[in-house]
Amino acid sequence: MNTIVSRFWPEWNGTLTKRSGGWNNTTYFVEQDDRRAVLRIYDTHKDQEKIRFEHAVLQQLALQDLPFMIPVPVPVVTGDTLVRLEEREGKFACMFRYIAGDSPAEQDPGFYESFGDAAGSLTAALADVDPGLPAVYRPYYELSTNYPLCSREAVAGLYSNPPEGLEGLLPELKVLVEAYEGIAGSLEQLERLPHQLVHGDLNASNLLVSAQDGAKVTALLDFEFCTRDVRAMEAAVILSGMLCHAEEERIIRDFWRGYSRTITLSTEEIAAIPVLILLRKVDVFLHFLTRYLEGTDEVNVLQEQIVLLAADIVQMSGEAGGERQGGVLR
Template identity: 65%
Template sequence: MLRKGRKLTETIVNQTWPEWGGNLEKRSGGWNNTTYIVSGSSRRAILRIYDTHRDREKIEFEHAVLLELDKLPLPFATPLPVQTVNGDTLVQLGERDGKFACLFRYIEGDSPGDEDTGYYESFGVAAGLLSSVLAEITPGPQPVYRPYYELRQAYPLCTDETVRELCLNPPEPLAELSEELNRLYQAYIDIADSLKKLETLPHQLVHGDLNASNLLVDKDDHSRVAALLDFEFCTYDLRAMDPAVILSGLLGHPEQQRAVRDFCRGFSRSVRLTDDELAALPTLMLLRKIDVFLHFATRYMEGTDEGSVLHEQTRLLSADLIQLSAGTADMVRILREEQDRANRG
């Protein structure tokens, strides 16, 4: 554990990874972690502080997966944790219940901007390759995060009664969003009836949170994905969950149909979903949106976030549900077409 004394972010690297010491620059964004760029004289790294849980086993599983991925000749980078002076890959900060931190080797690349629209086929290729290799690796430790379809177990604060009360009798910060909350509550009820039958679909390790914010594109060629990041939620789940998460994130994209087509073309080079998986995609995309809602509802109930955060997420997710209703059939049709094209060679 780190010694008390100077400001924590000024001492953590020097004490735990002395060969990687340097200046720390805090990065913006991210709901679950705080990250810093560590710039030394000859190399850089990323310091991550886990803000929303104190579960060592979750981090150890994430790191075990990343160490296995590092052994493979993938055409894109994945984060690589750096060992501490004690040979571990994480350190606990402060007293016994303190947060955990870890250091990753820096990966060159740019976060895609809103103007970048040409990388989706490369994203599909990378996501498909990742899915293929995750199906084969055995990291050792058992995953801690539950699959998406175990909503009730994953969010114990969000019982049926609690969700109903939150949505139908909202607290003051959400009072003006009665229509949006009603829409989310109806989707929650609808998805609850579909969860059990999902258990029969093919399972494997999945990333769980692939989206534009968790990748880097090549600095000189923004059409090529250079890295897939943030494996914190990697777990044993439905194989189709990763493409469902990605497709659900393309709702409302300025060039939605082209982006979906490009992604599906790239993804289908490595992965062929079954007919049952394709048929389940609309449900899985809806499940992703409800999972995000319960995630932020839990953060609000725990006091992690102010009501304004849940207010904004409720507004956005409600709008997504409208787009899902109108757009999932077209997304599944496109993916099916690209899968058929790939099968024909």
């Protein structure tokens, strides 16, 4: 690891601490005296074009006067912002400037209005960003392109002929398979909604709050999945993470109060929010199913996600297919 750090920080002779959590990357805090940085190793892909797009977006955002911090890539001596790690099977690594702050407690409802403010400001800022590179990740609604291993037939087969380890989750699998089938007919309609760059994965794990004021969001992190997609998808992804929260209705109202100070969605976009939330849930399911099929995760990881996602979808159906969320937004 010392060799990797020295490529970004040649004079470094400090400490390296691995950060817990994260499904797609390995992250380390790098320190020496009063200087800090964050080292990221991309574990689930070796596609440098995805990383270059992410870094181009961040560099463009860094030129704007944002009311929150974002990661800023640190270049190596050659000026590039990523390095190939031949010693790690060709994986890529990059380093970002350190951003002070705390991770919020997900069950703490106090930061959601500030989260809405920050998300709205980011949506407005991303509308003006031109990274000069084609987006690599496809929109959420292109499920068949995004998850070639997860055809409708393959997903249906999970329920009709579940693999070892999933036999005890037939009710949950039925919910997810039906959600996948149900969403398929709505995908073409989503293509007609306004599009722009979106972060695509904003949630409590990808933001920081002030150490002095836990209700104040100070940074938005992890732009790895940034792409061009339905504009309203940004809000839908965030709202999808609020399902089953003990104070769900309150935090949705708080978030939307902050978000709508900057962004006004059209009637069509607001009407599509329940479908987009369901799409996010199906997408997460297919993401972890793909990781399982590729051998990245053991079956216990997929089991956990199946239970959580099915519960969220049942929660949505219990609210008349999302009418409660739509009512709150109005």
